[in-house]
Amino acid sequence: MDPNPIGFHQHDHSHCVADAVAEADRSCREAGLQLTPVRKRTLEILLEEHRALGAYDVLARLAKDGFGSQPPVAYRALDFLTKHGLAHKIERLNAFIACAHPGDIHTPAFLICTSCNAVAEAETDPSHSLLSQIAETTGFHISKAVLEAEGTCPNCITDAAK
Amino acid sequence: MDPNPIGFHQHDHSHCVADAVAEADRSCREAGLQLTPVRKRTLEILLEEHRALGAYDVLARLAKDGFGSQPPVAYRALDFLTKHGLAHKIERLNAFIACAHPGDIHTPAFLICTSCNAVAEAETDPSHSLLSQIAETTGFHISKAVLEAEGTCPNCITDAAK
DNA sequence: GCCCGAGACGTGATAACATAACACAAATTT
């Protein structure tokens, strides 16, 4: 199992958490949002994995770090992060993942490997999307789209073949 | 609120439940599957609505009809129906809906109206889909796709405008 | 006819996910 799959490629993970947190810090300050200690720590927890974490997993880690130990603590922090585009909820897994492209306006699509549990976030062009086309022909107005695919990532396909 | 929105159009609902059940009956017999009383009743319950029902809603109705009253009763019937393409789970809602195009091999996409709770199932061309393209470029093998859009249906847009 | 295994259904119990309601503290507004 690949410990560092982002887009299913190996990468240097050592700086990527710190960089993302610094960037989140900056963008929150710019937008007048409070990236408080719990929220920042929650983002770090998500960034430490390139897979989706359940709210209770996050909660356990927060509690271990001295924050509250009750579900609302985690859910509120996760709500903040998802609301402001710093994290996403993977509906299929009832779990959360740090956004791989924060700052950009994007309709994320996720590729979930059922073998190694890695989750990759792909950029999509909203205007070309299937759902947009359907919406256009039916007159439906989309406010939020969920695009998630489950399957096997390239790494796991290779592993299975050997 | 539109009581009969399928694809957000009015339609004659009187025969549509019975027809769908008869078709399911036929296709199960053909495939050697057992469309047992609980399973058939569960399908009817889903067909009676053009919106998604939670497993516990289904369970309550099953219990009222003399079937078991414990969660596995509903979940097993729903698992059977979803596994064999007679129903789908709407991940965003943690709820289930009868398939609008049973028999066809399809990658369903759903349009969920947050105003009237109607859910429309759209046919999609899997090969043209966004996710397929992403998968192709990344080497990811998709086994199941979730395509769900939340927003406002044409009927509710019109209603809001008046 | 009888045994056996697979599949379906029922039960009680429990796990996993999520929110409601309230108290308190700090920062901001009036």
Add this chain to the structure above:
DNA sequence: AAATTTGTGTTATGTTATCACGTCTCGGGC
């Protein structure tokens, strides 16, 4: 200073989903 807003913590509860086990039924093999 008082009121308001925002954030964090708590207890309690609600909602969704699965586990483990016993029973029944319907085949096929003997």
